[in-house]
Amino acid sequence: EGHEEEGQKEDLVCHDMRTHENHDEYTNEADCEAAGHSWMEDAHGDDGPVCHDEATHENHDEYTNEADCEAAGHHWMESGEEEHHHFAMTVVLDDATHHFEVEEDEAPDNASGMMDAGMAALNLSLVIESGMVMSIAGDRSPDDWSWYWQLHLWNGSSGAWEASNKGSDDVILGEDFSNAGDDPNSEAMFIAWAKNTTDDSTIPVPGEPEHEDEGMGFVGLHVEEEGDYGIALPAGVSLHILEAGHEGHDHGDHG
Numbered sequence: 001e002g003h004e005e006e007g008q009k010e011d012l013v014c015h016d017m018r019t020h021e022n023h024d025e026y027t028n029e030a031d032c033e034a035a036g037h038s039w040m041e042d043a044h045g046d047d048g049p050v051c052h053d054e055a056t057h058e059n060h061d062e063y064t065n066e067a068d069c070e071a072a073g074h075h076w077m078e079s080g081e082e083e084h085h086h087f088a089m090t091v092v093l094d095d096a097t098h099h100f101e102v103e104e105d106e107a108p109d110n111a112s113g114m115m116d117a118g119m120a121a122l123n124l125s126l127v128i129e130s131g132m133v134m135s136i137a138g139d140r141s142p143d144d145w146s147w148y149w150q151l152h153l154w155n156g157s158s159g160a161w162e163a164s165n166k167g168s169d170d171v172i173l174g175e176d177f178s179n180a181g182d183d184p185n186s187e188a189m190f191i192a193w194a195k196n197t198t199d200d201s202t203i204p205v206p207g208e209p210e211h212e213d214e215g216m217g218f219v220g221l222h223v224e225e226e227g228d229y230g231i232a233l234p235a236g237v238s239l240h241i242l243e244a245g246h247e248g249h250d251h252g253d254h255g
Helices: 003-010 030-033 066-071 112-124
Strands: 012-016 038-041 050-053 075-077 086-092 098-104 126-129 132-136 151-157 160-163 171-173 187-189 190-195
Touching: 012 030, 030 038, 038 098, 066 075, 098 112, 112 126, 112 171, 112 190, 132 151, 151 187
Parallel strands: 086 190, 171 187
Antiparallel strands: 012 038, 050 075, 086 098, 126 132, 151 160, 151 190
């Protein structure tokens, strides 16, 4: 067991999320995080490609090929490929959910800049009064404040959305999550705008593949003779057999 634990430690590095450099001078998680870095798997030390979760910076060994990896919403990193980051904003409306993302080198500095860029790209109207978001896509907070638009930040450690403790001007876009009330700024890779009455667990998880509404079709089969038959279906298509009534058959006979 001792050799196994030693091998696991060798796979962990102290990584600077901003410069994407490893700091070998920090050999344990406590010292690494105290220096403001992240203690994580060394994705670049692997001999072959890996399935990398860009939201949590973890590798998923259960996916051994690019198709399965990307279907799970992760990134297939070839050997020697630099990890790249992106920032994203989700807007949850009553009748739709919108998503906007931008690469790290093109990202604005804070959540306000992300909001301006994202709303324009998504063609959603935005009304701000006295520094507060009053209306998104024409849906305005009521005068009685029974609900209001709330900024959420994605906490990768807990795997959950949480309400921001700071206004959008004071939320920095970055990989080192923080949302403590006594800090001058909060920081997150992924932000979301939703009504404060929204169940946070219903806001889409960053990196999860988006599922479009599934269509349904019907086909009629007429069997001339009894026997064993097979039907070939494309991947991802399921077949449900519905019994149809016909003349001379009394459904009351069942049971």
